[in-house]
Amino acid sequence: MNEITTHPGEQELILHYYGEADDPAALEEHFKTCAACRIAFESLQTTLNAIEPPEIPRRPETYGSDVWARLEPALLPGHRQTIEGRAHRFLWWPVATPARLALAAACLALPIAGFIIGLLWRTTPQPAATHPGLVADIVTPEQVRERILLVTVGDHLERSQMALVEFVNVEGDRDVDISSAQTWVEDLLASNRLYRQTASEEGNTAVADLLEELERVLVEIARSPSTISAAELARLHERIDERGILFKVKVLGNRIREDAQRPLTEPTS
Amino acid sequence: MDGSDATAVAQARAGDHEAFRLLVERHSRAVFRLAFRITGNEHDADDVVQETFLRAYRQLGRFEDRSTFATWLHRIAANCATDVLRERQRRDARGPQRAFSSALGRDGWHDDTDESEMTEFPSVNDPGPERLALGSEMRERVERAMTRLSPLERAAFVLRHFEGRSIAEIGQLLGLRDNAVKHSIFRAVKKVRGALEPVLRPTR
Numbered sequence: 001m002n003e004i005t006t007h008p009g010e011q012e013l014i015l016h017y018y019g020e021a022d023d024p025a026a027l028e029e030h031f032k033t034c035a036a037c038r039i040a041f042e043s044l045q046t047t048l049n050a051i052e053p054p055e056i057p058r059r060p061e062t063y064g065s066d067v068w069a070r071l072e073p074a075l076l077p078g079h080r081q082t083i084e085g086r087a088h089r090f091l092w093w094p095v096a097t098p099a100r101l102a103l104a105a106a107c108l109a110l111p112i113a114g115f116i117i118g119l120l121w122r123t124t125p126q127p128a129a130t131h132p133g134l135v136a137d138i139v140t141p142e143q144v145r146e147r148i149l150l151v152t153v154g155d156h157l158e159r160s161q162m163a164l165v166e167f168v169n170v171e172g173d174r175d176v177d178i179s180s181a182q183t184w185v186e187d188l189l190a191s192n193r194l195y196r197q198t199a200s201e202e203g204n205t206a207v208a209d210l211l212e213e214l215e216r217v218l219v220e221i222a223r224s225p226s227t228i229s230a231a232e233l234a235r236l237h238e239r240i241d242e243r244g245i246l247f248k249v250k251v252l253g254n255r256i257r258e259d260a261q262r263p264l265t266e267p268t269s
Numbered sequence: 270m271d272g273s274d275a276t277a278v279a280q281a282r283a284g285d286h287e288a289f290r291l292l293v294e295r296h297s298r299a300v301f302r303l304a305f306r307i308t309g310n311e312h313d314a315d316d317v318v319q320e321t322f323l324r325a326y327r328q329l330g331r332f333e334d335r336s337t338f339a340t341w342l343h344r345i346a347a348n349c350a351t352d353v354l355r356e357r358q359r360r361d362a363r364g365p366q367r368a369f370s371s372a373l374g375r376d377g378w379h380d381d382t383d384e385s386e387m388t389e390f391p392s393v394n395d396p397g398p399e400r401l402a403l404g405s406e407m408r409e410r411v412e413r414a415m416t417r418l419s420p421l422e423r424a425a426f427v428l429r430h431f432e433g434r435s436i437a438e439i440g441q442l443l444g445l446r447d448n449a450v451k452h453s454i455f456r457a458v459k460k461v462r463g464a465l466e467p468v469l470r471p472t473r
Contacts, residue, residue: 010455010459011451014455015451018429018454020435020436044462047462047465048430050407050465051407051430051461051465052407052408053430053431054408054412054431056301056305056306059301063297063298064293064295064297067293067294067318067319067322068290068293068294068297070319071293071323074323075286075323206359209359210356247316247349247352248352248356250320251313251352252356252360
């Protein structure tokens with residue numbers, strides 16, 4: 001134990017509280033003769049002792065198996081499924097038939113239509129509400145436009161997530177044809193640019209930043225040759241992985257979809 | 270197959286899905302706990318668990334036996350969880366100026382209460398039923414204070430304060446040097462103290 005010649009600062013007291021001080025015995029000895037330091041430490045103790053850990057939400061006994069059940073489809077080679085259950089119904093990668101492509105085109109057209117409606121709504125003057133208590137009295141055109149934007153961006157992120165999940169699950173020992181993925185990616189790119197610009201204009205930097213990051217990944221896939229080597233494919237997968245883009249798209253997409261389902265406003269009585 | 274992680278990892282690397290299933294089932298709860306501690310949000314924590322195992326599976330070839338599988342896995346989880354915090358912070362930084370923005374800002378830790386609007390709290394020395402309310406008010410204050418921490422400050426603080434992990438362990442989990450961990454904890458404690466001390470100060 002060394003004798004303390006100067007009063008310990010707040011940082012040393014914090015380390016002492018957590019049992020990480022270099023010389024705890026010297027500090028304790030110092031507290032015996034220095035009331036100011038002892039009081040400072042007791043005050044810190046009182047505050048930190050009052051911070052209790054939030055209760056950990058209970059998970060069922062089957063939690064591990066549940067996690068595995070959601071995870072397994074994404075790990076099985078040749079099993080083109082995503083972690084998200086809802087993606088199961090949209091397994092387009094292995095067989096991009098004309099019917100599936102037509103369905104995909106229709107799905108793509110919907111959010112774009114919503115987006116255009118949103119833009120029109122922004123510029124079209126709305127008649128004054130005349131029936132008290134009706135939705136028109138309590139939901140503004142601005143709110144409706146924002147909601148349409150939420151829904152369309154949420155859809156876009158979900159489709160992007162599915163496309164990326166499928167892409168990272170593509171495997172091949174030699175040359176791999178990624179042309180059908182590129183067709184999808186180019187469609188996603190077009191809408192991505194629109195949504196990014198709108199989010200940016202709206203001042204929504206979180207969405208704009210994510211869409212910008214997503215765009216870089218999509219551009220990289222779109223600009224690759226239509227047939228690439230297994231090594232090039234692995235490098236693309238690695239870059240997607242390192243950026244954590246799939247995870248970010250998933251987290252923000254989930255939130256947006258949840259928010260888009262909430263009522264616009266409480267009805268008036 | 271014996272029960273050790275090392276054996277299961279070796280088998281999973283060789284393409285044995287059952288071995289990876291064993292690892293998932295064995296470690297899911299601990300990863301959830303860590304993820305919840307860092308994110309403070311149940312749904313985010315579930316997402317982090319899923320993403321952690323997905324990343325672990327893809328990076329299994331990079332796992333080196335210098336650390337245990339659990340440490341390596343927790344490191345991935347801590348990274349995923351701080352990614353979630355960063356994303357949340359970027360979103361919250363915009364403020365509630367627009368409906369589109371504010372609709373994205375609701376979650377368990379979102380802070381839309383101005384400090385000046387907070388109610389006066391009874392001192393810990395006050396007798397009577399007001400004391401009963403203090404616990405929950407304290408928790409709310411802690412939650413609000415936590416939203417003001419940077420992702421690394423928050424992660425370092427909860428790992429030290431709630432999980433009782435050593436500074437060296439936290440450094441390993443977050444990929445930081447010991448000094449960086451210490452400074453993150455110092456800043457976090459300072460901010461949390463600033464939010465709590467008015468409540469805890471005895472009345473004169």
